[in-house]
Amino acid sequence: MAQPQVTIDLGKIEHNARSVVELCGKHGIEVTGVTKCVCGNPEVARAMLRGGVASIGDSRLENIRRLKAAGVDTPYLLLRLPPLSGVEAVVELTRISLNSELAALEGLSEAASRQGRVHDVILMVDLGDLREGIWPDELPPVARRALGLPGIRLVGLGTNLACFGGVVPGEDNMNRLVELAEGVERSSGRTLKWISGVNSSGLDLIASGRMPPRVNHARIGEAILLGRETIHRRPWPGTFQDAFVLYAEVLEVKKKPSLPLGERGEDAFGKRPSFEDRGVAARALLNVGREDVDVEGVRPLDQRLRIIGASSGYLVVDVSGAEGGVRVGDELAFSLNYGALLAAMTSEYVKIQPVGKDPGAGPA
């Protein structure tokens, strides 16, 4: 294996999806499985769908295009705000999009009318996380305008928390979301089909039974992929945390001092690294680096190993704890957090290797 590799256990993804879907289902919440962290990988999307998610959401049109080209047949939800320059593609590729700008709604309306389709929209309100969303007092006029536009159908209200500001979803902000949705319903005389409350950060709230009953939609990525809720990053009960494993090959093993020799300036990334003096220790150089993963987000599965640092193409690992057990040509295994997984899936130097059955792929 000349390239580092990420293996994906599709059975574990399916299991995790089923576990999350069952929990949410008990509380009247439908789940959209989110594939943006795996660049819209079709095998992963199919595993999520086998596990029972109702639809697939992604933040990038390129990913949705790839999924559709691979024959993954499901309603698609665009999670990132539609680009004005891409409204035609949004209408063509997705059933529903999350929106906060009137200009984009107008663009979608025109595109949908041109294409003879109806495009569903969920309006996003910002309840304090300070990423996307309409500020609540500006919601009524935007909703009124959206309701009057041909070609688009306002089907819901949503919010996204815990992504930018780290705001925790709780009864207060979720009740506020329901209240805002009911305000739109009162003034328009229409019912909103969806109240889209949470991502993986909302599982605790759902499981504890404190989610307001009208919240009926969740967009879940990390909890299905990595088996964690995202407020404390605790393993989520009934899910696997190791569906993804990174393997990298050892290119060099040498005993070297733990402190660099000579006068020291900046490293390759403009930082001044500091090192702990642990005397002479066995170090391994692996064929994966900052170009491929977020080094802070990978952990050796063998607890005796310790990551010392990395450059663009090398990961440097202290292997002295393994007592000579690590040799040139060996493969070492690592777990990945969300950021590291995203980077590894995006790197064109990392081979992605789904393992397990993918019945949707058809005969080989």
Ligand SMILES: *Cc1c(COP(=O)(O)O)cnc(C)c1O
């Ligand atoms: C990424 C994203 C999600 C999924 O978040 P997870 O923490 O992976 O569950 C949900 N909603 C929106 C709007 C997103 O951008």
